[in-house]
């Protein structure tokens with residue numbers, strides 16, 4: 432017992448050192464990248480007008496914050512993403528349930544799902560603007576177009592993968608269709624549904640940024656688009672940087688949620 | 696004793712996209728109350744189909760099945776324990792009662808008593824993943840017994856277990872069944888298991904299956920399945936049934 436304990440701590444020591452080394456290397460890469468970017472712009476080797484620079488990005492973000500625009504842009508993008516995310520999950524679950532319960536509908540819809548799934552959804556942007564208008568609704572519909580199909584397909588496939596024998600067991604007790612859904616299909620798909628959240632949040636964000644590129648008056652996507660139009664590269668780079676942080680936080684939050692939900 | 700179930704000229708043909716599969720050709724069999732029947736036959740011959748039809752999970756194509764009792768209740772148990780991971784052992788064991796909206800205090804107490812009798816009392820509030828394969832199979836049996844079936848249909852109930860566990864669990868299950876005085880039809884492809892457990896062994900031909908022969912198993916000093924394997928008639932039966940099986944290689 433004591434021996435194996437010793438070996439395992441030795442191993443984990445080695446692992447710890449390995450992980451630490453990787454972490455230090457990662458930090459160094461970022462620091463070196465940012466430093467050389469800054470130095471090269473200061474030396475005039477690269478043009479800040481086209482490439483911006485870390486200090487200019489920080490300055491721009493500070494200004495955005497002081498004028499109060501930063502909070503507006505962030506909350507706008509956040510709310511749009513959150514709405515699209517929740518709607519995507521709820522509708523995805525609902526449609527998957529319908530497809531699972533009515534084999535005929537599933538059969539009919541199947542090729543259409545594949546067709547829509549293979550279409551690059553951005554192509555529909557201009558039509559959305561005409562049909563729905565240049566407003567937040569268009570952005571959310573855009574995001575839904577992207578995340579909904581993925582949610583439906585993931586959750587529906589989860590349903591289809593449930594052990595036939597378990598369904599047989601419930602039927603042998605005389606279970607109704609509704610009971611099979613409530614007592615077996617939905618609880619058994621809990622994991623699939625939770626794992627689809629992570630994919631869904633990424634898809635929602637893609638859709639929202641795309642939508643903001645096309646129509647909006649505020650939001651991170653708007654910030655980047657507006658910066659490009661007025662050729663203010665500091666604004667564009669700041670927008671991208673903010674989006675990077677924003678999406679990372681969202682992703683981490685969903686991962687945490689997922690861990691919590693699956694543990695219980 | 697009375698015939699509890701009478702099967703007459705049963706036939707079954709599956710219709711698939713590509714072809715028609717005739718699974719059961721013509722089966723007639725009477726099952727007496729309290730009897731333990733084992734059905735053996737090569738794999739794919741239609742054994743599961745026969746049980747599924749009896750359990751009302753599959754439509755028959757022709758013939759009659761008569762249950763000589765009012766409100767006949769069927770208990771069906773599959774090869775796999777099919778316990779639901781997210782339910783406790785007690786909730787798993789009462790799943791059938793729950794579905795049949797019959798989870799009365801009396802019935803739940805009956806299940807608790809069964810769990811206690813069969814050494815699962817301390818696991819009532821645990822989850823399936825904390826139990827061994829043999830224990831899970833016992834829970835599956837109790838789940839089936841909970842609805843107080845008139846007949847138990849067991850489809851290769853032990854084949855998911857390793858050999859040692861299988862012997863022990865089949866011994867357990869046999870004791871439980873005898874104690875609860877249940878009529879049983881068990882499908883298996885293990886001849887030794889069939890002979891050591893059953894009162895009659897029905898040998899099926901290959902697909903579409905028909906009854907080839909029925910053996911009345913008479914062993915001296917018949918007791919529990921493990922002991923039964925030591926009876927002097929055991930190897931005789933084994934030999935005879937083996938020769939009658941259409942073994943497909």
Ligand SMILES: Nc1ncnc2c1ncn2[C@@H]1O[C@H](COP(=O)(O)OP(=O)(O)O)[C@@H](O)[C@H]1O
Nearest residue numbers: 709711716718737738739740741742743744745
């Ligand atoms: N739902 C089904 N549709 C079509 N064919 C089936 C179906 N279920 C079983 N069969 C066919 O019927 C035959 C008997 O199957 P089964 O009763 O499961 O055999 P066994 O349990 O004896 O191994 C097999 O050839 C199988 O392929």
Ligand SMILES: [Mg+2]
Nearest residue numbers: 742743744850
């Ligand atoms: Mg079978």
